[in-house]
Ligand SMILES: [Zn+2]
């Protein structure tokens with residue numbers, strides 16, 4: 001899995017930075033990706049990043065400010081006109097359906113694939129669950145309803161101890177699978193092999209928290225708890241905490257405190273105000289690192305690898 | 313005056329081509345520009361072209377298909393968030409107000425400058441008039457209501473014949489201005505100087521026709537009549553006339569016939585289907601030139617100069 005930042009600017013596009021979107025590549029066997037937010041020009045960024053719209057499986061929208069959604073109508077339309085037939089599910093705050101339906105009606109657009117729109121309301125909760133992942137949404141604190149997302153991969157079964165299995169004379173085949181699932185197995189000769197004796201501890205799943213625009217809040221910390229990666233807005237530098245609070249945003253230091261309090265492994269800062277240019281990023285990054293050393297400032301097209309955790 | 317093509321692709325962005333928009337720079341003393349259509353990413357293209365949103369005076373939308381309007385909400389919002397205070401008028405087919413108002417409401421957007429939305433309905437007609445220009449809209453023939461625009465500059469008074477005025481003993485000053493306006497003038501000594509004797513013929517204004525998506529039709533020819541420049545879609549190559557007709561579009565050769573029948577000076581082809589790449593453009597251009605020699609295929613960021621006509 002890897003996360004590619006498609007837009008890292010707040011409010012409006014700047015030179016070399018587009019408005020918010022990021023693409024989370026699912027595990028390779030799945031071959032798909034999920035999109036988080038979809039500012040204007042996101043379909044252009046996907047084109048540049050070489051990510052195919054037909055492989056887009058799911059979109060999660062944090063909130064309905066234009067810099068997070070104005071790329072949706074074009075992206076949804078292009079995904080149809082280029083002939084994609086795979087279904088797509090869109091998760092987002094209440095109001096998104098009305099806006100998209102009005103947009104489609106007024107502009108005479110149709111999508112020819114199955115598009116499911118699932119609105120999120122109130123306290124959020126589990127918004128998606130499949131055999132590999134659970135996604136939880138929780139309300140943050142912004143000027144309008146805004147959700148953060150926690151993506152949790154299910155733990156995977158531990159590794160079979162092949163040497164031990166050979167020593168015990170367990171024949172390869174269905175019994176191996178049974179043991180790997182954690183079930184004890186009875187051999188043809190009547191001996192019972194306990195899964196716990198031949199299977200290593202489960203491999204914990206990866207956790208990624210992708211938060212929307214917000215002031216520092218408990219919900220952000222809870223969503224980011226123990227995450228391998230937290231993507232957090234840092235619209236302003238540490239000295240502008242008042243301004244950040246006034247507009248419902250966070251500073252670099254505030255984002256870092258959330259990551260620290262959540263005992264996350266890494267923090268990726270994004271959604272920088274237009275006042276900051278590329279040459280300001282090292283300074284913003286340094287502000288966060290003072291609080292939380294594993295901080296980095298995102299740039300458009302930065303890709304962060306999310307390797308499996310080692311066995312604990 | 314000059315016209316800069318900001319997007320020349322049909323339907324969805326392609327490599328190196330954005331969806332439709334073009335910017336018409338007004339005469340230098342005005343310092344503003346007009347925008348024709350506003351596909352997704354137009355504000356990004358303006359940024360790249362160095363055109364300032366605060367200088368945008370007027371937007372004309374041909375029709376409500378997404379590839380011509382999905383850049384509007386972001387552009388209108390950015391124009392406000394960057395602090396522009398100059399008013400802006402948006403002309404477009406009926407439905408555009410409802411869509412923009414819904415979009416602003418759902419996304420909590422506000423614009424802090426004066427935004428006037430003027431809907432065009434039925435047969436169109438004169439949609440804008442000022443001391444320099446008249447803009448006429450007329451319905452074309454597309455899958456939904458679509459208008460073409462004819463921008464006509466008013467003729468400017470002819471040049472004063474300075475030698476003749478000196479010979480006649482006309483004193484410089486208010487009498488010169490009066491004669492230049494075409495009014496006869498009475499000298500202090502009682503002689504009457506006829507404007508027609510000392511002022512050259514009026515300098516005709518420039519005419520630009522920017523048409524929307526359409527099959528070949530009489531309205532297109534009328535809008536383009538005698539134009540210095542016609543911007544016409546050429547979604548398909550000449551051999552695909554059936555396909556063009558089926559989707560409400562034109563071929564290269566059809567666009568060229570319209571320019572020829574309108575006795576226009578120059579034709580700029582745009583809105584190319586995604587099936588065509590840069591290397592196909594010379595071929596498309598050649599198809600048009602067979603019918604109308606002064607044809608050219610547009611590329612993104614191509615700027616066409618529109619010099620004053622010579623005196624006729
Ligand atoms: Zn934002």
Ligand SMILES: [Zn+2]
Nearest residue numbers: 323377379525
């Ligand atoms: Zn079009």
